[in-house]
Amino acid sequence: MFSSPLRRALKRGLKPGGDLVEELRGLDDYVISSKRDAEAICEALSTLPGDRSYSTKHFSTPLHELTGLFQDVDGRQCPAFEQLYEEGLPELIRIFDAMVDDASNEEVDDLLYVLKILAMYGSFEGAQKVVEAARMSLKPEAFMWHVILSTFSEEHPQREFVLQALSDPLPTGFVAIGLLDSANGAAINGAFDQHPFDSSAGTRMLRQWLEDPDPEKFSYAHSATAALPFISNPPRDELLALAMDHPDPGVQMEAGWAAGELGRESGLEVLARFCLDVNHSDTAQRYLEELERADLIPSEAQEESFQAKAEFSSWLSHPNELGQAPDSLEIVDHRQLNWPPEGKRRPMWLIRYVLRDDTGLEEDDIDCGLVGSVTWCFFLYKMNQRPPEDVYAIHCYWEMEHAELIDEQEVTDPNEYAGMLAQWTGDPLESPTITQVAEISPKLNIPARFVALATARLAGAEGWVVLDGARSTWFPQAEQPSDVHESVILKIHVGRQLLGFNDQPDRKSFLVEETPSRSPEEYLAAYEKLLDDAVDAGCPHQKKLLGNHSLLASHFERYIDLLVETKKVDRHEAIIQAYQRLLTAAQHASETVQEEAFDSFGILGVSFDAYVDALKSQNHEAEIAATIEVFEPHWQHNLGYGRLGSAAYLAGQYDVAEPFFLNIRDGMDSYYRSETMSMLAEIWHQRGETKAASDLLIDCLKQNRTDFQESEYLSDRQMFAESYQGHRATYLRLFSDGEEELAKEGLPDELG
Template sequence: MFSSPLRRALKRGLKPGGDLVEELRGLDDYVISSKNDALAVCRALETLPGDRSQNTRHFSTPLHELTGLFQDVDGKQCPAFDVLYEEGLPELIRIFDEIVEDASEEEIDDLLYVLKILAMYGSFEGAQKIVEAAQMEINCDAYMWHVILSTFSEDHPQRDFVLKALSDPLPSGFLAIGLLDSANGAAIHGTLEEHPFDSPGGTQMLTQWLQDTDPEKFSYAHSATAALPFISNPARDQLLALAMDHADSGVQLEAAWAAGKLGRETGLKVLAQFCLDVNHSDMAQRYLEELDRAELIPSDAQDEAFQAKAEFSNWLSHPNELGRAPDSLEIVDHRQIAWPPEGQPQPMWLIRYTLHDETGLEEDDVDCGLVGSMTWCFFCYKMDQRPPEDVYAIHAYWEMENAELIDEHEVTDPNEYAGMLSQWTGDPLEAPTITQVTEVSPKLNIPARFVAVATAKLAGQDGCVVLDGPRSTWYPKDEQPNETIDSVLLKIHVGHQLLGFENVPNRKSYLRDKAPSRTPEEFLAAYEKLLDVATDASSPDQKKQLGSHSMLARHFERYIELLTDAKQVERNAAVIATYQRLLLAARQASEEVQEEAFDSFGILGEGFDVYVDALKADSREAEIVGLIEAFEPHWQHNLGYGRLGRAAFLAGHGDIAEPFFVKIRDGMESYYRCEEMSMLAEIWYNRGDQTEARQLLIKCLTNTRKDFQESEYLSDRKMFAESYQYHRATYLRLFTDGEEDLAAQELPVDLG
């Protein structure tokens, strides 16, 4: 009997010793359509939850992988859908009930994923479980709640049940925002009879969000304002007044829409004014059109150049991009270009944005993006330091790549394409190495078909050569912005052909000196100002400065360097004093701030290794043990285990380090590439377990070599080779017969 790839993967994964997660990952983009496939998924679910202690082997779990298969069904009309609906959903609900009471943090994420699927499939029993979970407030601040509840915003069969069930009592945390946005969506589409927040408790929550002065919560105020047309008076007018006077212009814009929705001319006039604000024009015009008052859009706002800037500002403001409107916009180039693949002339704008630094620690963020065929900005390509022709070329190449008319790939074996080097007929190249190759579709109607880029030197000058037959070109490094990667030159070269650009621009004239504009004294003063904020429990910005990705973390090393150089402070003393000041502030902060402060990517996490090194260099190893005890409850993950184990190892406490390293070994697929495994082997060796140490290092070397051999990318191979050499050096240091032993194991000196 025929067995599909899915059923074979499930069978292998469910066997004793099988790895269900790995098997299902190998299916890639498998689509489920048959009844038998769906039945096999249901039978697999019947085996769960199983031994939950084994779920730390991967970054995923069997439940997560099986739940994800419900999203891979080929539509509601295929036989698989009914089977999963009738038999699969009850299994998901059963598993949810068995796990929820004592679920770990990772399992909670899986359960929220289950709720997402229950919402998608639309059964009443699934909706009941979602309501139950929401009322239990399971991880109520998780973003996944917004995803789950957004499903109920329009035509969902269980929408009215869910919104009504959660209206009294209303949930808290981000779960409440998810409910609010879902209800707003339904109300705006005119299909909601009663808004769940149209109650004393609801208006109290709306008031709190509108009065919150934390900029990170302004999006909550935005959602609250969107609800106002559907809230009863007298609360509505009081809330609308708060929204109109809000500190955030985006909330003010939403308030103008709400007033316009209620038929108030004042709101419509404010929307018309916002149309002339380049950072809000796009949305203001959409709102007036939605309200059937497009005639109020000022003529100046309909100018093509203005609209291009408004479109770019709106794009930049998205949370996935800059996350806020730029401070200024400037059109640096505008022209009609015959854009591929059709070659029809299109108006194109290149627009430079500036985002002013507000901290005194960084330069202003300046770059250039495109509005035309699409709106986009490559933040890492330094387009503001490139001639317009190169910018257009890069965008054209990238769009054709997305259209699958250009296929670019990294070269794993430069010798495979070495023959292309003969296409270069200029002066001899020094040490040319081909790194990227691209294939251009004939549909693009340019001479190039197979084009490669190679790093090299020409007459002692660093640069890249693009190999393209008689069109092969040398691109000197000093004509490009700093840190330009090889593939960008490939894009420029092919893109010029796509757009018919024949003249070579003066690239050097566009380069800009990036020397810091602030003196060391100014930088130190700015950093210490933020330090004061971070250590002030009364400051509303303390959480931001102590938390993930803070400016203090980003510039910690430079601050220490300047203290050392400009103020003649000894480095280790500077590190220890600064870190201890932050650590004390975190320990004394509120629970909410502590959660952020002790995050792996906050200032304490980012500076942890540097602080440990400073303590060790200052012969203060005893303090490291207390530090580990303070961080261990917060760092229950592989990154944390590695940092804590390394700290204990450096402090000479192998007994403390070992459990952390063992957790990495047991809970991480690619543990064998981690430096911590060499430390673990050394711990075992020092206490006399030399056989175990030898076996661990041999396994690390063997598996790392296998990864190297199977890798398709030079960048990965380089990383694997470095891991291999690290473990090899440890082996040779520990074992006097190391060279002979490794040779006998067929483990080479280097991986080539």
């Protein structure tokens, strides 16, 4: 009988020396339906836990990959589901029990993933294991608990058991929030009589969340408020009053809904008022509709322009966008347009938002988005500095791309499309280079089928030419906002044709001069105030200041620049002093703050190299060694190995650097592109291991050459060529006969 791709991958991965993670990842979107596939998964699970060493090569484990296969089953009716239910779930439970008592941090993540599958499949034994894990406080702050427990809010066969089992005693941490949200969902659907938090212990927790002043915990207050219609008096009314007075508008609206659910007119009045707040109208109207009181929505809130602004505000407030409501919204253009591909006439709005800076470090965030088709804002295109027609054109082109009616590609070989340059009949172009090409579907009903974009100079001025037959157009760089990707020019040109915009606008008149609105002294004072707050463990904003997306991190370099410029301090000393304040603050912060602060891209990670360079310049090699020891537990990955190894190498501590570099060589597929391999070769060469050094560099050169030859993209080729040149320079520096040896290996001076 023929074997399936899954069974073949499992067989290869389970062989001695096999890589099960890599084999399973190679299956892509494989769907599991047969019993034999499910049996093979169960057989593979029977080999676990096995070797529990964690490999940073994939940032995954065999357990994680095998567990993930349970999600790839083709429905509950296929033979694979029954087999995994009967045989696979017991294997997962066995593995969980074998690992949980001494699980590492990474293994706990895998075990939570196992719990997710146990919850999803609906067995009683699986639900028991979820309850057991919740009671043992297994990483109780992990978001995965919300995913696990949310499974039990729908028509889950074990819902009643889990919610009752966890109601006394109630769990702690984020597990409690997961239980609360799951119970709220079930209660709203009338699934049970008594809410798990309808107890003295439960109402105490609800009160704590409602009284917590930390803005990052306001979502907990929101969940607490959603439970209030299902909580008994007298505590319910006290908690509802707290929710009504909560500083977060979202919690206030939830309180309005809760009061309305209880039949109280005061709650409906709150929601009606919020309907007139453009930043909260969408939610307030939805709540009134859920309460079957849409008649209370004010007529002003139902006007088209108001609803357009409300929709845009809701979109901007999503965590994936601005993450908060803007301070102001203004409609800058409104018109009816025949929108492709159907050409249906639609009302469109361009809306400018302003989000004011309250830190003293940044300019106000001002941009423009579209409502009417797909609500969207291109934050990097500076739409507020463009004519309305260009903005509509960009959005239109983008939507047609997503509809697969336009296929835009980066040009890897400009010579392939060089013949299109003949379409330009204007004044001679200087140094034209085609960078993008777009294929237009005939369904869009415009003359062009292939349109190309080229960078060039015209009469000495930089710009772009769009090559489109008789419609070919020159776009001067001086008429475009600065620092925007060139592909936007192609979008403007084609999008204007799609929408029938023929007249060229005065683009320069829309540009805004971008000048700082505050003096260097004001900027320094603002940064130092935030720095003082960051080192204050009692500051409620410490996590925001030291965590991900910290302004102190993104403005660190400019802060140092201005210190040097205005106060004439030594640059390296300024870096050392500022960085050490941040480092000390992070070391004394809570565990959750530390996790973000020590992240490779966190506040300490982004300036780590500058700090090490500064220490080296001041001959503080001992402090570099101490810094490496501090960061090593946090940076157990290839990026961390590279940065820590490079720091040790810079300090002349080659015995410390070498193990980090070896981790990269042995655990990173593209190790040969890393400059750390040149450093490793230098260490070996200095130690007299010249053959090993030579072999490593030649291996890196050959693999970079192969990648260069096989790459389809010009930008990737440039990257491979730069890596090649770096290793080649190292080889020539280390070996006096390097030119001759490289020639013997067929390795040229340059790739191309």
